[in-house]
Amino acid sequence: MTALRNWLTAAFVRLVAGIAIAVPAALLTGASPAAAHPMPHSVVELDVHQTAVNARLELPVGEFAVASGIDLSDATQATLSRRAAAVRAYLGRHIRPATTSGTQWQVTVGALSISRAEQTSTGQYRELVAEAVLTPPAGGDVRRFTFGYDVIVHQVVTHVTLVSVRQDWAAGQVDGEGTTQVGTIRIDTRTMTVPALKVDLGAGSVWRGFLAMVELGGDHILTGTDHLLFLLILLLPAPLAVRGRRWDGLVGSRTALVRIGRITLAFTAGHSVALAASALGRLDVPAWPVEAFIAASILVGAVHAVRPLFPGREAIVAGVFGLGHGLAFSFVLAEMHLSTGQLVTSLLGFNLGIELVQLLLVCLALPALLLLARLRAQPVLRLTGAALTGTAALGWLLDRLGEPNPVARAADGAGTHTTALLAVLAGTAVTAMTWALTARRHPAAEGASELQRVEEDRDDEAASAPVQGA
Amino acid sequence: MRSRRVRRGIAGVAAGVTLAVGGFAAANASTITGGTKAASAAKRPVDKNAKGVAAVVSAANAFLNTLDSDQQASTVLDFSQANATAWSNLPCGSSCRPGIGFGTLTDDQLASAEHVLKVALGSGKDTGYEHVLQTLEADDVLASAEATSSASDSATAEPTDSATAEPTDSASAEPTASDSAAPTSTATDLPTGAPPSGGPGGGGGPGGFSYGSGSYYLAFLGTPSATGTWQLHFGGHHLAVNITYKDGKVAGASPFFTGVEPTSWTADDGTTYAPLAKFRDGLLKLTGSLSTDQLAKAELSQSFGDVLLGPSQDGKFPETKQGIKVSELSPQQQKLVLAAIHPWVADVDDATAAQLMKTYAKELSETYVAYSGGTGLDTQGDYVRIDGPSVWVEFVCQNGVVFRDQIHYHTVYRDHTRDYGSEFSFS
Numbered sequence: 001m002t003a004l005r006n007w008l009t010a011a012f013v014r015l016v017a018g019i020a021i022a023v024p025a026a027l028l029t030g031a032s033p034a035a036a037h038p039m040p041h042s043v044v045e046l047d048v049h050q051t052a053v054n055a056r057l058e059l060p061v062g063e064f065a066v067a068s069g070i071d072l073s074d075a076t077q078a079t080l081s082r083r084a085a086a087v088r089a090y091l092g093r094h095i096r097p098a099t100t101s102g103t104q105w106q107v108t109v110g111a112l113s114i115s116r117a118e119q120t121s122t123g124q125y126r127e128l129v130a131e132a133v134l135t136p137p138a139g140g141d142v143r144r145f146t147f148g149y150d151v152i153v154h155q156v157v158t159h160v161t162l163v164s165v166r167q168d169w170a171a172g173q174v175d176g177e178g179t180t181q182v183g184t185i186r187i188d189t190r191t192m193t194v195p196a197l198k199v200d201l202g203a204g205s206v207w208r209g210f211l212a213m214v215e216l217g218g219d220h221i222l223t224g225t226d227h228l229l230f231l232l233i234l235l236l237p238a239p240l241a242v243r244g245r246r247w248d249g250l251v252g253s254r255t256a257l258v259r260i261g262r263i264t265l266a267f268t269a270g271h272s273v274a275l276a277a278s279a280l281g282r283l284d285v286p287a288w289p290v291e292a293f294i295a296a297s298i299l300v301g302a303v304h305a306v307r308p309l310f311p312g313r314e315a316i317v318a319g320v321f322g323l324g325h326g327l328a329f330s331f332v333l334a335e336m337h338l339s340t341g342q343l344v345t346s347l348l349g350f351n352l353g354i355e356l357v358q359l360l361l362v363c364l365a366l367p368a369l370l371l372l373a374r375l376r377a378q379p380v381l382r383l384t385g386a387a388l389t390g391t392a393a394l395g396w397l398l399d400r401l402g403e404p405n406p407v408a409r410a411a412d413g414a415g416t417h418t419t420a421l422l423a424v425l426a427g428t429a430v431t432a433m434t435w436a437l438t439a440r441r442h443p444a445a446e447g448a449s450e451l452q453r454v455e456e457d458r459d460d461e462a463a464s465a466p467v468q469g470a
Numbered sequence: 471m472r473s474r475r476v477r478r479g480i481a482g483v484a485a486g487v488t489l490a491v492g493g494f495a496a497a498n499a500s501t502i503t504g505g506t507k508a509a510s511a512a513k514r515p516v517d518k519n520a521k522g523v524a525a526v527v528s529a530a531n532a533f534l535n536t537l538d539s540d541q542q543a544s545t546v547l548d549f550s551q552a553n554a555t556a557w558s559n560l561p562c563g564s565s566c567r568p569g570i571g572f573g574t575l576t577d578d579q580l581a582s583a584e585h586v587l588k589v590a591l592g593s594g595k596d597t598g599y600e601h602v603l604q605t606l607e608a609d610d611v612l613a614s615a616e617a618t619s620s621a622s623d624s625a626t627a628e629p630t631d632s633a634t635a636e637p638t639d640s641a642s643a644e645p646t647a648s649d650s651a652a653p654t655s656t657a658t659d660l661p662t663g664a665p666p667s668g669g670p671g672g673g674g675g676p677g678g679f680s681y682g683s684g685s686y687y688l689a690f691l692g693t694p695s696a697t698g699t700w701q702l703h704f705g706g707h708h709l710a711v712n713i714t715y716k717d718g719k720v721a722g723a724s725p726f727f728t729g730v731e732p733t734s735w736t737a738d739d740g741t742t743y744a745p746l747a748k749f750r751d752g753l754l755k756l757t758g759s760l761s762t763d764q765l766a767k768a769e770l771s772q773s774f775g776d777v778l779l780g781p782s783q784d785g786k787f788p789e790t791k792q793g794i795k796v797s798e799l800s801p802q803q804q805k806l807v808l809a810a811i812h813p814w815v816a817d818v819d820d821a822t823a824a825q826l827m828k829t830y831a832k833e834l835s836e837t838y839v840a841y842s843g844g845t846g847l848d849t850q851g852d853y854v855r856i857d858g859p860s861v862w863v864e865f866v867c868q869n870g871v872v873f874r875d876q877i878h879y880h881t882v883y884r885d886h887t888r889d890y891g892s893e894f895s896f897s
Contacts, residue, residue, distance in 0.1 A: 062869075066773045066851065158776040189778050189786040 040117070040125050042152060042161040045179055048168040048201060050339035052135040053142050056166070057091070058117065059152060061126040067155035072128055075114055084112055087130070096148035097134045098196075099141065106135045143170070143204055147197040149185050154194065161185040163197055169342050170204025172212035175219070209342060210349040217353020220332060221361075222418045225411060226294050226396060227325050231267055231358070232365060233301040233389045234318055235260050236382060239373035242311040247382070250373055259314065260369065264362050266315040270322020271329060272351055278330035279347050288400055290327045295396035297321035302390035305382060329354065364425040367432035522821065523696050523718045529589040530694035530702075533582040537570070541579075545570045549692035549701055551894045554712065558781045559727050559880060561609070561679045561707035564687060566781075569703060572606075573684025583688050590702050590713055592823055596748050597816035601728070604745035605709045606683035607737070608730045612707075612872050613682035681707060681872075699893065708880075710781070713818055714891025721891030723818035723826060724884045727780065731870055731878030746879045750847050752810035753854045753865055757845040759803050760794075767794040770842040774853040777864040777882045785896025787886055791857045793840025804834055811856055814863055814883035826885075833859040843867075850877055860885050 040060040047054040065071045068090045070083055080087075088109040097105040110131040117127040136142060153159040164179035165171075173180065183197045221227055239256035240247040251259075278285060300321070303309060310317055329350070338346055372381050395407025414421070514531035517524065534542055547553050547568055558566040572580060584603070592598025685706050692700030696718045704711040708729035714722040734744035760768060770792055779786060796807050808831055815830070816823045830837070837858030843851035852867040862884040867877040 062850075063775060066775075155773050156775050157772040158774050158778060189783060190789050192772075192788055192790070 040127070042159065044149070044161055044163045044185075045166040046163065046168075046182070046199075047166055047337065048142055048170070048204075049337065050169075050342050051142065052133055053097070053145075054337065055095070055132045055134055057095075057128075057130040057132065057151065059128045059130070060117075061114070061128055063152050063156050063159055064128055067152040067159075072114060073126065077113065080112055080114055087112055087128070091130055091132065091151060094149065094151040094154060095132060095134070096196075097136075098146045098148060099136060100144055100146060102146075103137055103140070105137070105140070105145070108133045108135070143199075143201040145199050147185075147199050149197065150194040153185065153187055157187045157189075157192065159186075163199075165201065167336060168201060168204065169209040169212070169336070169338060169346070170206070171201060172208040174209070174212045174216050174336065174346075206342075206345055210345050213346045213349030214353040214356070216332070217329075217350035217355075218357035219353070220329065220350075221354045221357045222421075223416065224328075225392075225414050226298060227271075227328075228358075228361060229389055229392065230294070230298045230301055230321065230325065231264065231318070231362070233298060233305050233386065234263055234267075234314055235362070235365065235369055236305045236372075236385055237308070238263065238314070239370055240378075240382075242308045245307060247308060247379075253370060256370060256373070257366075260362070260366065262315040263318045264358070266319035267322040267325070268355055268358065270319040271326030271354075274323040274326025275329045275333075275351060276326075276347060278327050279333045279343060282334070283327075283330070284334075285327050285330075287328075287331055288402075290324055290331075292397060292400040293324040294321075294328055295393050295400055297324060298393035299390055299397060302386045302393055305386035305389070361425065364422070364429045366429070367436065368425075368428040371432035371435060520696075522819075523715050523720070526586070526590045526702070526715070526819075527694045527696050529582075529586040530690055533579070533586050534690075534694075536576075536579045536582045541570055541574075544568075545688065546690050546693060549699065549893070551890075553689070553691050554701055554703065554890050554894065555782065555784055557703070557705050557710035557712065557725070557727065559708055559710070559729055561681050561685065563680055563685045563706075567687050567689075567703075567705055567710075568691075569687035569689030571684065572686045572688070572706075573682070586688070586702070587704065587711075590819060591711070592816045592818055592820055594816050594820070596745070597813050598818070598820075601745055601813075601817060602704075602709065602711065604743050605728060605730060606686055606706070607743065608732065608735070608745060609681045609685070609707050610683050611732060611735050613680070615872050616681060699891065701890065711817070712890060714893060716891050720818060720822040720825075721893075722885060722888035723815065723822060724889050725779075725784070726814060726817060726883040727777075727881070728814070728817070728883075729878065729880040732873050732876060733878055746881065749813040749865065749881060750879065752806075752813055754845075754847060756803070756806040756810045756839065757841055757854060759806055760799075760839075760845075764794055764799070765841075765845070767798070768840050769793075770840050770853070770855075772842060773851055774842050774866050775851065776868065777866050777880050778855075779862065779864065779882055779884055780880070784889060784894070787862060787884075788857070791838040793838040793855065793857070795835070796837045796839060796858075797835035799839075807834060807837065807839060807856065811861055811863055814881070815861075817883075826888075830858060830861045833861070837861065847879075848877065852877075858886075860887055862886060 040063070042060065042063075043058040045056045045058075047056075061072045061075075065073060068087070070086055070090065072080065072083065072087075075083065091109045092107055095107050095109075097107065099105070110133060112131075113129045115127055115129055116124055118124045136145065147163065149161065149163075151161070153161065162184055163182045165173065165182055166179045167173060168180075182199055182201075185194065185197050187194050237247050238259040239250055239253075241249040241251045243249060250256075277283070300309070300317075304314075304317075333343065333346055333350060336346070372378055375381065391407060392411040395405050395411055398405055399408035513535050515528070516532045516535065517528045520528045534545065537545060553568050556567050560566060564571055570583075572583065575583060587602060588599045591602055594600075596604070683706075686704065686709065687706060689703040690700055691703050692698060694700055694702075694715075699714070699716045699721075701715070702711065702713040705727070708727070708731065710725060710727040712722070712725055713720060728746065728749070730746045733746065734742060736742045757765070757768075778788075796804055799807070808827065811830055812823075812827060815826045818826070837856060840855045840857070842853040843849060845854075846852060847854065847865065847867055850867055850869045854863075854865045856863040863881070865879065865881045868880055870876040870878050
């Protein structure tokens with residue numbers, strides 16, 4: 001009881017501290033608009049690579065027209081391409097990064113597009129999105145430079161540009177979620193000039209990039225419900241024997257473990273090979289067929305859990321379908337546009353993260369898998385699991401073939417509750433092991449009724465004392 | 471033992487969840503009830519016969535006497551640079567400005583707070599106190615428009631078209647008897663224009679942005695007194711009043727940000743309001759008097775989407791004045807410059823306003839007038855600036871945020887040396 005009370009006290013203190021931190025934090029975040037603008041501002045997001053910096057510019061079309069004389073207010077993607085040369089020339093004149101010693105970088109403005117945006121208190125407006133590659137002279141430092149930039153603000157002197165870093169591999173910022181503000185570019189009203197922004201991202205290292213990739217890989221498998229579900233549904237009937245064309249009876253624990261190990265290994269091999277080939281070969285595989293293939297793989301797994309489709313050949317199936325999952329993993333790396341050196345390190349880290357978390361999850365699921373097979377309710381539980389998984393897989397399949405549906409949304413949503421998922425897995429693992437240990441001590445007791453009795457016995461301080469059958 | 475540990479773990483998680491939920495509920499409850507908790511506080515001296523700054527102090531004390539100690543604590547704050555410069559034109563509520571929210575006050579407390587403003591601000595028609603209250607009403611118009619926008623896309627009411635209003639002929643700095651923005655025939659209270667169609671944008675958007683007269687905040691930075699140094703700090707969306715008192719005198723009536731959306735509207739009782747019409751008209755008369763040559767000299771090459779010296783741009787006056795020098799203008803035109811400055815200055819009490827106007831008149835020949843965009847002040851980007859040795863006035867037209875098919879106004883009045891009563895230096 002003392003331990004519980006201590007735990008509660010600690011939890012309460014932590015909660016209060018959390019509120020104490022969260023409230024001022026919310027106020028501070030809210031305070032930033034004080035300096036903000038009722039007019040939309042520009043946004044520049046930097047992706048810092050090994051030898052170059054990619055910049056994504058988001059420019060309000062109205063202010064852009066005033067400053068550049070290029071009116072894009074009615075532009076569509078088609079008409080934009082006619083003005084593309086003028087837009088690129090204008091941007092090229094006003095984006096002027098340089099080394100700290102003053103040597104100009106090379107600037108190449110790439111893809112242009114028009115989209116809609118809304119900022120706090122601006123209402124909706126159209127914005128021009130431009131991608132640019134900023135390249136320092138050979139050997140130049142991409143982490144410290146002088147960002148000369150006066151797009152729009154050279155003319156619209158009240159215009160403000162927020163500069164942030166979206167991806168910085170060597171600093172361990174790889175998840176593409178959230179950005180780190182670097183600074184604000186605005187006119188110095190005293191001199192009516194636009195000072196260049198000094199960018200200093202500090203030291204980066206391969207180790208930080210690698211660690212971040214391990215974390216990204218682990219996070220990816222944990223939140224990517226589909227990969228996990230495929231593996232688990234394939235493992236579900238592993239401890240069962242096949243009689244005729246149905247799952248019936250048990251195989252020995254050792255056989256079950258060997259099967260689980262082989263399936264997991266084959267899945268790992270499959271997705272690792274595909275991930276490496278796709279990433280290193282920089283294959284440009286379209287996303288939706290791969291994603292649809294993954295949904296189909298889960299559906300096949302679910303059917304197999306109902307009726308054995310390929311008994312004894314689960315490992316091969318896991319390996320082949322694993323290839324598809326590996327391709328999907330490679331999209332994450334492809335999006336990061338990494339240099340080859342960073343890519344190899346990333347591949348290792350990312351894959352390691354995936355395997356570590358996958359191993360952890362399989363270990364957590366293992367006791368439950370073995371236990372469930374021994375319950376009298378096994379067929380019901382297995383069929384329920386297969387039905388749920390099959391439904392999710394169908395939802396995903398339709399969604400990925402272009403038919404968005406609530407089932408897919410719900411299934412994707414499940415991936416956001418990673419803590420709950422881990423808690424449930426850990427909970428079942430502990431329960432299963434407890435039961436197994438208790439059952440071993442009382443060989444007379446068998447089946448589901450034993451589990452119930454253990455539940456009732458929990459209150460008993462002397463849980464190890466012999467218990468008479470109910 | 472194993473099963474006990476499991477059970478304890480589960481109990482712990484459940485208790486944790488209960489605690490978390492309970493904790494948040496308690497936190498919310500305290501936010502709601504904290505402001506109304508009765509607590510005794512020392513009464514401050516009130517003198518109904520006081521004049522000048524003493525009258526402002528008395529009104530401030532009378533207001534504080536209506537508050538409990540918690541409310542007083544959120545109203546009377548340090549006269550620090552951080553507090554003084556915490557103002558914004560944005561509808562960012564209390565997240566960007568200190569003070570006690572009008573929305574949290576009882577009717578009596580609110581009346582008492584408004585009395586402080588009435589004593590502290592100018593008494594001219596459509597300036598000072600009237601002007602400030604109209605700014606709050608404009609925000610209520612925005613709040614209603616936001617609330618009804620999803621349902622009233624096809625509503626027939628039209629906002630009054632202030633852009634067609636003619637400036638009056640008088641060049642006098644006196645408030646004119648009638649405002650020139652002609653009332654229209656609409657009897658409805660709300661301009662509808664084209665409010666954004668629902669969604670999370672506009673007023674109810676992220677960061678707790680909200681419109682309405684309840685989201686205006688009053689603070690006294692330093693203890694109100696007729697001998698010490700303190701500041702009356704009042705504002706909300708489109709409004710920032712900063713009046714600094716020192717030794718019984720007004721040491722600065724700026725920075726003063728005033729803007730408005732919609733630029734005019736007709737209230738339920740049929741009265742048409744246009745809080746910035748007088749401000750705009752003074753500038754229109756001035757720019758309208760300029761010859762082609764003078765206009766060419768006054769025109770700025772840069773474009774403006776907002777005022778240059780808005781919030782957080784304190785002390786950052788351009789080192790070089792731009793535009794046409796007032797000494798190059800005719801005596802009649804020079805009078806128009808003074809008249810154009812007057813509405814902003816007239817938002818402080820009348821005696822102080824007269825004093826400031828005297829200073830600005832003395833410095834008039836060294837003052838510059840500049841504009842950008844058109845001179846009509848009816849199009850996004852139309853901009854006028856008056857920049858003197860002391861005075862700084864900016865007026866800019868911006869596309870509407872709630873009424874998207876109209877423009878709205880942002881303006882700021884600063885003083886190169888008297889902002890915040892010269893209490894702070896900005897580097």
